[in-house]
Amino acid sequence: MSRLHxxxxxxVCALAASCKEHGHSHDGQDPRVHDEGGAPAVAEKPRPDVxxxxxxxxxxxxxxxxxxxxxxxxxxxxxFTDARDADGFKPVTKGKVTATLRHADGGEERFVAERxxxxxxxxxxxxxxxxxxxxxxxxxxxxxxxxxxxVGPVTVFPSVSAAVxxxxxxxxxxxTVPFLKEQQWKTRYATAAARSRVLQxxxxxxxxxxxxxxxxxxxxxxxxxxxxxSGPVPHLGQVVKKGQVLVxxxxxxxxxxxxxxxxxxxxxxxxxxxxxxxxxxxxxxELLAAKAIxxxxxxxxxxxxxxxxxxxxxxxxxxxxxxxTQSGTGGLGAAAFELRSPLDGVVSxxxxxxGAVVEVGKRLVSVINPSRLWLEAKVYEVDASRVERxxxxxxxxxxxxxxxTVDETSGRRVAVxxxxxxxxxxxxxxxxxxxxxxxxxxxxxxxxxxxxxxTVHDVAIPESAxxxxxxxxxxxxxxxxxxxxxRVLRPGxxxxxxxxxxxxxxxxxxxxxxxxxxLKLSTxxxxxxxxxxxx
Numbered sequence: 001m002s003r004l005h006x007x008x009x010x011x012v013c014a015l016a017a018s019c020k021e022h023g024h025s026h027d028g029q030d031p032r033v034h035d036e037g038g039a040p041a042v043a044e045k046p047r048p049d050v051x052x053x054x055x056x057x058x059x060x061x062x063x064x065x066x067x068x069x070x071x072x073x074x075x076x077x078x079x080f081t082d083a084r085d086a087d088g089f090k091p092v093t094k095g096k097v098t099a100t101l102r103h104a105d106g107g108e109e110r111f112v113a114e115r116x117x118x119x120x121x122x123x124x125x126x127x128x129x130x131x132x133x134x135x136x137x138x139x140x141x142x143x144x145x146x147x148x149x150x151v152g153p154v155t156v157f158p159s160v161s162a163a164v165x166x167x168x169x170x171x172x173x174x175x176t177v178p179f180l181k182e183q184q185w186k187t188r189y190a191t192a193a194a195r196s197r198v199l200q201x202x203x204x205x206x207x208x209x210x211x212x213x214x215x216x217x218x219x220x221x222x223x224x225x226x227x228x229x230s231g232p233v234p235h236l237g238q239v240v241k242k243g244q245v246l247v248x249x250x251x252x253x254x255x256x257x258x259x260x261x262x263x264x265x266x267x268x269x270x271x272x273x274x275x276x277x278x279x280x281x282x283x284x285x286e287l288l289a290a291k292a293i294x295x296x297x298x299x300x301x302x303x304x305x306x307x308x309x310x311x312x313x314x315x316x317x318x319x320x321x322x323x324x325t326q327s328g329t330g331g332l333g334a335a336a337f338e339l340r341s342p343l344d345g346v347v348s349x350x351x352x353x354x355g356a357v358v359e360v361g362k363r364l365v366s367v368i369n370p371s372r373l374w375l376e377a378k379v380y381e382v383d384a385s386r387v388e389r390x391x392x393x394x395x396x397x398x399x400x401x402x403x404x405t406v407d408e409t410s411g412r413r414v415a416v417x418x419x420x421x422x423x424x425x426x427x428x429x430x431x432x433x434x435x436x437x438x439x440x441x442x443x444x445x446x447x448x449x450x451x452x453x454x455t456v457h458d459v460a461i462p463e464s465a466x467x468x469x470x471x472x473x474x475x476x477x478x479x480x481x482x483x484x485x486x487r488v489l490r491p492g493x494x495x496x497x498x499x500x501x502x503x504x505x506x507x508x509x510x511x512x513x514x515x516x517x518x519l520k521l522s523t524x525x526x527x528x529x530x531x532x533x534x535x
Contacts, residue, residue, distance in 0.1 A: 047072070047160050048167035053481040055510075057147030058084040059092075059140065060191075062181065062481020065126070067163035068101075068134075068156045074126045078113075078138060079181045079481060081120065082145045086192060088514055091120030091185040095142020099124040101156070102135040120185055131158040176483040177476070177523045184482075189515035191478055194461050194505045199495035201454030203386055205429075207377035207395060207446040212432060215369040216348075216442070219339045221358045225249035228336065229354040234365050238347040246365050247339040247352055267319050270312035277305035345369035348442075368442065373435050374414065375406060377448040378426035387429055387450045388416055394496055395446040403497050404440070406433040407451070449494050460498040461505055462513040466491065467520050476519050478510040484519065 047066040054061050060081040066074050076099055080092040093116070101109040113124035128134075136151040157163040228248035240246065284301040287293040349366035358364065375395060379387055392407030406412075411433035420427055429450060466473050466489060477485040492500030505511060512519055 045160075045164045047074075047163050050154075051480055052151055053478065054149060054151065055083060055191075056149045058082070058145060059147045059149055060089060060481070061138065061149045061151075063138075063151070067167070068126060068128050068154060069160055069163055070128055070131045070156060070158055072127065072160070074128075076122075076124050076126060076138075077117075078122045078124070079120055080122060080140055081181075081185075083190070084145065086190055086513070088188045089184070089190045090144075091181075092116075092140065092142065092144055093119050094144045095140055095146070097122040097124055098139045098141075099126055100137045100139070101126060101128060101154075102137060103130065103156075104133045120181060128156040131156045174479075174485050176479045177486055177519070178483055179476075179519050179522060180482050183518075183522060184515065187515045187518045189518075190513050191510045192462050192465065192513040193510050194459050194501060194507050196458065196507060197460040197498055199456045199458070199460055199493045199498060199500055201452040201456060201493050202394075202449040202495055203379060203383040203452060204494065205377040205379045205383075205426075205448045205450060207375055207448040209397070209440055209442050209444045209446060210374045210376055211368050211370070211442050212372050212374055215343060215345070215372070217342050217367050218349075218363050219246060219341075219365045219367070221249055221360055221362045221364060222337055222339075223249065223251045224357070224360045225251045225337065226357050227352055227354050233352050233354060234347050234350045236347055236350055238350075240341045240345060240347060240367060242341060242344050244341045245338050246341055246347075246367075249337040249339070249358070251337070252357060263315070263318050267312075267315040270308070270315040274305070274308040274312045277301070277308035281305050339364065341367050343367060343369050370435055370438060370440075370442065372432060373440055373442060375431040375433060375446060375448065377429045377431070377446075377450055378421075378424060379429055379450065381420050381425050381427060384416075384420070384427040386452045389453065390416075390429060390450045391453055393429075393431055393448050393450045395448040397440065397444045397446050400439060404433070405496070406431045410434065451495075454493075456493045456495075456500055458492065459501045459505070459507045461501055461511050463494060463497050463499045465511040465513045465516055466499065467516045469520065474520070475505060476512040476516050477505060478512070484512065486523070 047069060049064060050067055051064045052061070053063075060079075060083040062079040062081075063076055065076045066072075068074050078097060078099075080095075080097070082090045082092055096115065097113045099111045099113075101111070103109075107130075109126075109129060111124045111126045113122040117123045122140075124138075126136075132155075134154050134156055136154045138149045138151060140147055140149070155166070157166065226249065228250065231245070231248065234240070234246045280301045281298070281304075284293065284298040288295060288298045345367045346369075347365060348368045349363070351362075352364050375393065377393060377395075390413060392405065392411075392413070394403055394405045396403050411431055414430040414432050415428075416430075417428040461475065465475050468474070469486075469488075473489045473491055475487055475489050477487055479485050487504045489499075489501065489505065490503035492502045494500070
């Protein structure tokens with residue numbers, strides 16, 4: 001090492017020693033400082049922070065602030081959330097907050113934040129004038145929501161050292177995961193308390209919505225014919241009435257078809273043959289009476305007459321079919337067939353092109369009446385005996401967040417299957433329910449809970465609070481406004497959107513009922529800061 005390097009190293013060591021002699025520690029290891037007279041003293045520890053989370057008056061308040069000390073400013077970082085809608089909380093974006101410090105002797109001090117620091121956050125600064133026991137109350141006033149939150153008893157300390165001495169010791173406990181207010185407010189987030197409820201016992205099953213028997217029809221071409229080019233063309237979703245003409249077909253003379261003239265000729269021929277057969281029977285009866293022929297010959301004449309009657313009747317019916325639906329004369333003198341809706345409903349399928357020639361039997365239009373539907377639930381055979389007398393069911397479908405219920409007040413149980421499906425090992429249970437809003441569609445798959453008639457009175461949480469974590473039902477329990485316990489849940493009976501808690505959540509604890517999935521994803525990706533935020 002050169003002399004220059006040795007000199008620099010010695011100089012650095014000397015400066016460091018001098019710095020330590022005068023009480024300036026840059027590495028934070030030496031807590032000593034000097035007072036104005038140069039005497040060493042111990043640095044005063046910072047005030048401990050206080051954090052509270054409470055739900056009152058339709059509001060959620062999560063607040064952080066330094067311990068209250070006489071004459072010292074204590075900014076209250078108050079996160080106000082509009083918690084009136086259980087389907088999703090919203091940050092408060094308008095209003096002012098008044099913080100009232102009510103002392104034990106009846107005196108009051110008020111501190112006002114006239115506006116928000118930013119959406120959801122107010123920051124009134126409290127500077128107490130006297131020490132002692134007090135009560136802290138926050139009043140929010142605004143266009144969006146107003147309410148009063150009683151934070152509860154607080155202590156105003158005479159000095160910072162007194163506040164430090166009174167601070168509770170931190171103890172290791174259940175680990176938490178963070179989810180900041182800024183993240184909560186950007187998602188659909190809400191919490192709900194675990195409360196004792198009366199739940200109906202039930203069995204889970206998969207199901208499907210189907211048309212009621214007789215309330216769905218398909219109209220096919222009765223003959224090979226040409227679709228009329230006049231009149232309206234049925235389309236998907238069209239509302240139709242019973243008896244309304246949907247399609248007109250004019251039969252065409254192609255291989256395998258018969259026109260009106262041919263049918264009329266067949267009727268004339270069948271009538272003539274019937275007349276001849278009847279005369280033969282009369283003549284045979286006369287000859288038999290004269291003993292000119294054997295009785296067997298009369299029997300043959302009578303059989304021939306019966307055949308002629310049947311042939312004439314068939315020809316007459318064919319002619320009536322053509323003329324009964326005749327609305328005009330089509331090409332080649334053929335009658336026009338009218339396909340009419342047999343019920344009130346809506347068109348669920350339409351494949352009609354004016355002028356096109358369609359083959360006999362081709363499906364042209366389907367009509368369904370969706371005002372009432374059937375819910376077919378597939379119950380596994382091990383649970384079949386529990387739902388034999390099921391009084392009803394609750395179910396959800398994809399795309400609709402509300403839960404639907406069918407019971408004796410809103411529908412009925414139609415039937416319970418008596419045979420187990422050999423492939424799925426399930427038994428079908430059929431319910432009929434009204435669909436006045438038209439939200440439910442035939443063909444929708446449903447997650448069904450069939451009621452068993454049993455009742456359970458126990459602590460329950462919203463079913464929406466449960467997320468799947470590697471195959472384990474998991475919930476997030478509120479520890480504070482921005483911290484949560486992740487707990488494995490042992491669920492019990494499910495009923496009406498609520499789940500019985502057998503293990504994992506205690507009565508009175510709050511769980512994340514909306515946004516639990518986003519919270520799970522955030523903790524998995526590490527997208528949330530670990531050490532809070534600055535205000």
